[in-house]
Structure formats: structure tokens, C-alpha cells
Amino acid sequence: MSPLAPFKHDTFRIIWIASLASNFGGLIQAVGAAWLMTSISQSVNMVALVQASTALPIMLFSLVSGALADNFDRRRIMLIAQLFMLTVSAILTVCAYFGLVTPWLLLLFTFLIGCGTALNNPSWQASVGDMVPRDDLPAAVALNSMGFNMTRSVGPAIGGAIVAAAGAAAAFAVNTLSYFAILFALFRWKRDVAESPLPRETLGRAVSAGLRYVVMSPNIGKVLLRGFVFGLSASAILALLPLVARDLVRGGPLTYGIMLGAFGLGAIGGALLSARLRERLSSEAIVRCAFAGFATSAAVTAVSAEAWLTCLALTVSGACWVLALALFNTTVQLSTPRWVVGRALSLYQTMTFGGIAGGSWLWGVAAEQYGAANALIGSCLLMLAGAGVGLRFGLPEFKSLNLDPLNRFNEPPLELDLKPRSGPIVVMIDYEIHEPDIPEFLTTMAERRRIRIRDGAGHWALMRDLENPTTWTESYHVPTWVEYVRHNQRRTQADAAVGDKLTALHRGAVPPRVHRMIERQTIVPEHYERYKQPAEMH
Numbered sequence: 001m002s003p004l005a006p007f008k009h010d011t012f013r014i015i016w017i018a019s020l021a022s023n024f025g026g027l028i029q030a031v032g033a034a035w036l037m038t039s040i041s042q043s044v045n046m047v048a049l050v051q052a053s054t055a056l057p058i059m060l061f062s063l064v065s066g067a068l069a070d071n072f073d074r075r076r077i078m079l080i081a082q083l084f085m086l087t088v089s090a091i092l093t094v095c096a097y098f099g100l101v102t103p104w105l106l107l108l109f110t111f112l113i114g115c116g117t118a119l120n121n122p123s124w125q126a127s128v129g130d131m132v133p134r135d136d137l138p139a140a141v142a143l144n145s146m147g148f149n150m151t152r153s154v155g156p157a158i159g160g161a162i163v164a165a166a167g168a169a170a171a172f173a174v175n176t177l178s179y180f181a182i183l184f185a186l187f188r189w190k191r192d193v194a195e196s197p198l199p200r201e202t203l204g205r206a207v208s209a210g211l212r213y214v215v216m217s218p219n220i221g222k223v224l225l226r227g228f229v230f231g232l233s234a235s236a237i238l239a240l241l242p243l244v245a246r247d248l249v250r251g252g253p254l255t256y257g258i259m260l261g262a263f264g265l266g267a268i269g270g271a272l273l274s275a276r277l278r279e280r281l282s283s284e285a286i287v288r289c290a291f292a293g294f295a296t297s298a299a300v301t302a303v304s305a306e307a308w309l310t311c312l313a314l315t316v317s318g319a320c321w322v323l324a325l326a327l328f329n330t331t332v333q334l335s336t337p338r339w340v341v342g343r344a345l346s347l348y349q350t351m352t353f354g355g356i357a358g359g360s361w362l363w364g365v366a367a368e369q370y371g372a373a374n375a376l377i378g379s380c381l382l383m384l385a386g387a388g389v390g391l392r393f394g395l396p397e398f399k400s401l402n403l404d405p406l407n408r409f410n411e412p413p414l415e416l417d418l419k420p421r422s423g424p425i426v427v428m429i430d431y432e433i434h435e436p437d438i439p440e441f442l443t444t445m446a447e448r449r450r451i452r453i454r455d456g457a458g459h460w461a462l463m464r465d466l467e468n469p470t471t472w473t474e475s476y477h478v479p480t481w482v483e484y485v486r487h488n489q490r491r492t493q494a495d496a497a498v499g500d501k502l503t504a505l506h507r508g509a510v511p512p513r514v515h516r517m518i519e520r521q522t523i524v525p526e527h528y529e530r531y532k533q534p535a536e537m538h
Contacts, residue, residue, distance in 0.1 A: 018185035025178020031159030032171030048364025059354035066346025081120035146271030160257020210343025216454035231355025236379030266318025291387035302376035423480035432508035
């Protein structure tokens with residue numbers, strides 16, 4: 001399949017092109033902020049904290065943003081985020097122009113821009129699956145990485161030239177103007193939003209549902225772990241690059257921009273090679289190569305005193321950066337149904353950017369104590385250890401799972417007048433299982449338990465009738481009737497195999513019987529009249 005196939009879809013193509021302008025401005029702003037910090041502060045740690053202050057909000061707020069992305073119009077969320085970042089960037093430009101920026105004020109502005117990024121990213125990444133069909137999703141994710149790194153290949157160098165010629169305020173002004181392209185593209189996008197018949201989840205329940213889904217999805221958990229380790233170790237190069245440019249190769253802002261450009265060029269190459277590598281290598285092999293390549297780049301950067309050699313090493317690290325992060329992102333998206341994809345991606349971002357933020361601080365402290373070169377050697381050793389983590393927590397291969405809704409559930413007719421918030425609801429399902437089939441039944445029920453809990457059930461249990469040993473009963477609880485309906489609507493086509501297998505193992509004359517019950521507490525007689533009203537949670 002062509003790596004450019006997603007460009008056939010107009011919406012993706014237009015927003016991708018607009019994102020180039022926005023990313024271009026963001027990278028120029030990053031160069032301005034990093035170099036401005038070297039001018040107004042002598043602290044090595046403060047320089048490293050510029051990157052940390054941008055990554056920290058993504059770690060802190062992405063999960064909430066993911067819940068918003070799954071429950072509200074993603075296009076509107078992106079518009080709000082872009083307008084917020086436009087406002088913050090404009091204020092930063094004015095403050096820098098009048099010389100009002102202090103080290104801590106600069107960190108505050110970069111933190112606020114990071115907050116806008118945290119709000120925008122889950123909606124943007126989840127929207128890719130709305131713009132292109134599933135078969136084109138890996139290529140679309142790679143193109144997004146390539147687009148960002150196309151701008152990285154030239155943006156930082158131009159940013160360095162702008163800072164050298166006109167100061168940091170000019171770089172911030174360019175970033176402010178760059179938001180208008182993506183705002184225009186988002187205003188043009190007429191996204192079809194399917195209205196759900198169910199009430200919107202509360203924020204707390206949506207966040208807990210996302211956490212529960214990821215915890216009960218082992219493959220996603222492996223991606224989160226590897227993303228955290230990669231961010232923690234690989235962040236050293238980008239966090240310390242201003243110091244590498246200033247101290248190790250004795251350059252200025254233009255040198256720093258050129259080095260970032262070399263990193264971006266390598267990333268473009270990595271994005272273009274990713275599809276071919278996926279055809280020839282396993283996901284785990286690609287990630288281990290990315291860790292090893294980044295470790296080599298860090299070691300060369302630490303010992304090099306020549307700008308050309310450092311740029312060559314940075315080209316390798318840029319390719320490894322994209323190969324690893326694009327593969328992590330794609331694995332999460334292909335392993336997650338649409339109802340929770342924003343939250344799953346936000347948790348991936350929380351772990352990865354948490355690693356980047358923590359690593360930026362860690363390597364900044366290490367550089368202050370032991371020098372930038374020694375800090376890079378330390379990050380090299382951690383990257384090699386990160387490659388070894390794959391021996392125990394290897395990444396899964398891409399699977400052609402059909403995660404579309406199963407749509408087999410029909411809300412049953414009820415004799416009680418339930419309200420949506422009525423509950424708690426207890427569900428019990430009876431099976432007739434012959435003795436030879438019990439091992440297979442128990443194995444399948446273990447998978448059923450994971451799916452039930454993943455999709456919102458609690459207090460799951462499997463019971464065997466002591467008087468009729470062939471009778472087995474599965475039971476679980478959900479808080480309310482509407483959550484019971486939501487739980488069943490979350491079932492995917494891929495989950496159907498488990499239900500079909502259990503039905504095949506059932507030996508009764510009629511299908512497995514489902515009991516749907518509402519829990520009630522015992523009451524004293526004089527309070528009975530109050531409980532004759534329609535059943536509601538109390």
C-alpha cells in the first residue's frame with residue numbers, strides 16, 4: 001500500500017497541509033524559547049526545563065482531554081485549543097518585545113502552550129480515524145509524523161536565523177501567525193457527528209472507563225510502558241541540544257537550528273521507511289532498533305566537537321524517534337475501538353510525555369552536576385536498557401481486528417418502569433456445560449471476564465450449581481440501567497468470537513438464559529409506600 005494513500009481523502013489532506021504551517025510556527029517558537037532561556041538564565045537546569053514545561057501539561061491533562069475527545073465534538077475541541085494557544089502566543093510575543101520575560105515567566109508561557117497541546121492532541125489523533133479508513137490508518141499516522149518532521153528539518157534552522165537576526169520576539173510572532181492556517185482548515189471541516197441515544201458520560205465516569213479499558217488491555221499496557229521508557233531516555237538529546245550547540249560544538253542559535261533541522265531530516269526518512277520496515281521486521285524488532293540507534297546517536301553527540309558529525313548523529317536519532325513513536329501510536333489506535341480511542345491515546349501520551357518531562361528534568365540536573373556530555377552518556381545506557389525491556393514486554397504485532405460495534409444488543413422489554421439512572425443492575429446468565437467441555441469453558445470465561453470488566457462491569461463472578469453441576473452461572477453488576485445498555489453497546493465485532501464460543505459450548509435445549517435484576521434493600525413496612533414509585537437509584 002502506498003504511504004501517500006491517505007492524501008486521497010480531502011479532509012485529511014487539507015488539515016495535514018494546514019498542520020505543516022502550525023508545526024512550522026511551533027518549532028520556531030521552541031527555538032526562540034530555548035535560546036531566550038540561555039540568554040536570561042545561567043542555569044543549565046532552567047534550559048532543560050523549557051522542554052519539560054511543554055511536555056508536563058500533556059502528561060497531567062491528556063487523560064481528561066481524551067475523555068473530552070470521546071464525549072464531545074472533536075473538531076470544536078481542536079478549535080478551542082488552537083484559539084487558546086494563539087492567545088497565549090500573542091501575549092508572549094508582546095512580553096518578549098518589551099523585554100518583560102523572566103525565566104519563570106517564560107516557563108509559564110511554555111506551560112500554557114503545552115496545556116493547549118494537551119487539549120488538542122487527543123482530539124486530533126483520534127480524528128485521524130474519522131478522516132481515513134482503517135486500512136489507511138498506519139500510513140496516516142506516519143504521514144502526520146513526517147509532516148511534523150518536514151517542518152522540523154527546516155523550521156528550527158529558520159527559527160535560529162530569525163532569533164539571530166531579530167530576537168526571540170520575532171520567533172514568537174511567527175508562531176502566533178501560524179495558527180491561522182489550522183483554524184481556517186478546522187472551520188471548513190464539516191464533520192458528521194453521530195448522535196448517541198444515550199446520555200453523555202460524566203467526566204469522572206469517562207476517565208475511569210478509559211483507565212479501566214487500558215488496564216484490562218495487556219497489549220496497550222506494553223505500549224504505554226515502552227513509550228514511557230523511550231520518552232525518559234530519548235528526551236536527553238532534545239532537552240540538552242541547546243547546551244550541545246553552545247558548549248560542545250561552540251555554536252550559536254543558527255547552529256542550534258541547523259542541528260534540530262538534521263534531527264527533522266532524519267525523522268522524514270524514518271517516516272518514509274516505516275511502511276517498508278513493517279513489512280520486513282516485527283514491531284518489536286523495529287522498536288529495539290530505534291532504542292539502539294538513539295543510544296548510538298547520544299554517544300556520538302556526547303563525544304563530538306564537530307557540528308557536522310553531531311548533525312549526522314542527530315539524523316539517525318530523528319529517524320529512530322519517528323519509527324518508535326509512530327509505531328506506538330498506530331498500535332494503540334489499531335487496538336482500540338472508536339468509543340474509547342481518545343482516552344487510550346491520551347494515556348499513551350501521558351506516559352510518553354511523562355517520560356519526556358521527567359527525562360528533561362533528570363538530564364538537566366545530570367548536566368548541571370556532571371556536564372552535558374556525561375548526561376548524554378547516561379541516557380545512552382538507559383536507552384540500551386530500554387531495548388532490553390522488550391525481552392519481557394515485547395510489542396504485539398498489528399492485527400486485523402474488527403473493532404466496529406457488534407450491534408447485536410437490543411434493549412429488552414421490561415415490566416418495571418426503570419429510569420436511566422435506576423440501579424444497581426445485576427445480570428446473571430445460565431449455561432449448561434457438559435463435563436468434557438469444562439476446561440475449554442473456563443478458559444473462554446477468563447476472556448469473557450476481561451471483556452466484561454474492560455467494558456464497564458463490576459463484581460464479575462462465575463458460579464457452579466451444587467445440586468445441578470452442569471449448570472454454571474455468570475454474574476456481574478453495573479451501576480445503572482443506562483450503564484448496562486452502554487456496556488452492551490461497547491461490544492465489538494472482535495469480541496463476538498468469545499460469545500459465540502460460549503454459546504456453542506452451551507448444551508441446553510434453549511439458549512443461555514439471561515436474568516436482569518435490580519438490587520433492592522429490605523425495608524420496614526411503614527416505608528413501603530415510598531418504594532412503590534418507579535425504581536430509581538437511591
